[in-house]
Amino acid sequence: MSRADRFLQALAGQPVDTTPLWIMRQAGRYLPEYRATRARAHDFLTLCKTPELACEVTLQPVERLGVDAAILFSDILIPVEKMGVPLTFAEGEGPRLQPVRDAAGIAALRVPDVEGELGYVLDAIRLVRRALDGKVPLIGFAGAPFTLLSYVVEGQTGKQFAETKRLLFAAPELAHRLLQKIADTTVAYLGAQVRAGAQALQLFDSWVGQLAPEDFSAFAAPYVKQVIDRLTPLGAPIIYFANDGAMLLGEAAKLGAHALGVDWRVPLDRARAQVGDQVTLQGNLDPCVLFAPPEVIERRAADVLRRAGDRPHVFNLGHGILPPTPPEHAEALVEIVHRLGQRRS
């Protein structure tokens, strides 16, 4: 058992030498080496689309922090652009897309040819796998269908999600048509990632917590299940992260994912009570705890481990690491989890 194995072992529910961890957005602005690479790219999308640069930033936290998995540096909207939704990122702001809200707009969207149109993502995966040389596994990822729908419909990161829900509640058949196109795209996109070398997959459902359970069941869960069912034969374990989904975990556990990401709002013992024993839990330290001194980080990380108990667990933050985080605090977290996690082996 070594650093190379423990992440995939934990996803498989197998014993591990210590609790594995990785950090959502571990390649990011809190790292000076990321900011240096970013400065060499024309803009954020160029960074995502240039395999050598995407590979470089993907590897940085593996080197500096000693995390147990790499995750491809990219953005969940990359495949959406190729569905026919023009995408820009203004500096210091979120994404902007040409919103699609009607039948004609939805009909005009297409499932991209991943090998032909998103080859830079697959090339980045191949470069990373070669550079990692088996040191740790590589995670590929995509946005989950409901979350991608929300970006397509809102044209930006939603606030009240009024346009999204107007579509769901007032024109549900159109919403389903859009969700199916996104699901087809996601299956093609993640399947190609696995064939290029991704060894595990995460589906980010960043905004699904905006849905009441009834609407989760109608508009989110069926497409997550479909994506997982169609990808499972490829053999890469799949993590489903239903952010802010405290009331959704019980149903999320039935969708076939090997692991469920849990945000910091749901203590892992309470999450476990909802999901049963057949799934690995991933999470869930509040990212802002990394602003505190190392003794606070240790106390809070120990509490996460205690609540995870002896059930399969991948340590992570409960949301992406924030730009103001001191990198040495992220380093401290890795040391703490690997040290305290050993009591569980």
Next chain:
Amino acid sequence: MSRADRFLQALAGQPVDTTPLWIMRQAGRYLPEYRATRARAHDFLTLCKTPELACEVTLQPVERLGVDAAILFSDILIPVEKMGVPLTFAEGEGPRLQPVRDAAGIAALRVPDVEGELGYVLDAIRLVRRALDGKVPLIGFAGAPFTLLSYVVEGQTGKQFAETKRLLFAAPELAHRLLQKIADTTVAYLGAQVRAGAQALQLFDSWVGQLAPEDFSAFAAPYVKQVIDRLTPLGAPIIYFANDGAMLLGEAAKLGAHALGVDWRVPLDRARAQVGDQVTLQGNLDPCVLFAPPEVIERRAADVLRRAGDRPHVFNLGHGILPPTPPEHAEALVEIVHRLGQRRS
């Protein structure tokens, strides 16, 4: 039993002729008559601070919709300004405050003299009570201490709440000092509202859902309990709304509130299972359901009523009504709830 009584009866856990309802932000931009009054005020804060105008918009939804309670038109940041935190509202944007993040800044904040400095709020309450003439009760309100802390520390509506949590996790004693000052202000402010004529109170904890349960217990719950304990002798029932607080409801039920607001994410039967039988639940239709046709509104409202069952319930949306809502859909909701709610009497 009549429209004048059913809201307070439901808060007291007493039988009602039909389910009472009011709507968060019922006086607001979705109403053309609100927009007309708003156009006569120089800006949003002037509207809040001019008793005649605040009274006028407070009454509008009582007339048009037939809701069972009025709620004073104001903003939760009004008392914060008088603590010594300069406040502005830019058109089309949220509030902007001079952020307070250190010991000196917190020490400089003061508990305002409510009668002397916030008399316009009390005058508005007196005007509304006179105009209502017993037709329906009037709700006063304030932000809950943690939510107000987040505005004071962030200087605006938080996104990641990084500065707020930095204070909580890295300087908890400072956070407690600030929370105590806010709690003292809130007690003075709400006490004066009751003396001026408010017949029920709501504490809005709009951002408390950002906290893990452990942090809710440390930084939010004790101050909510203190505020409620100190106000309870005045006799006005208190509603506590812990927005996005799916995991917090069990503890929230122990803070002495007569009622708990529930956002749309938590079906009321699941909420009831967490809170026991001693509290009225208020909520919780997704505000975006009001974008859908009336038959969808009826189906969804019926589901809320079904989940509320025969336990004490005040119907509301699970969050504030949104500006794009057709007013006639809000009118339809009131008719639907009053009609379907009768089966419960």
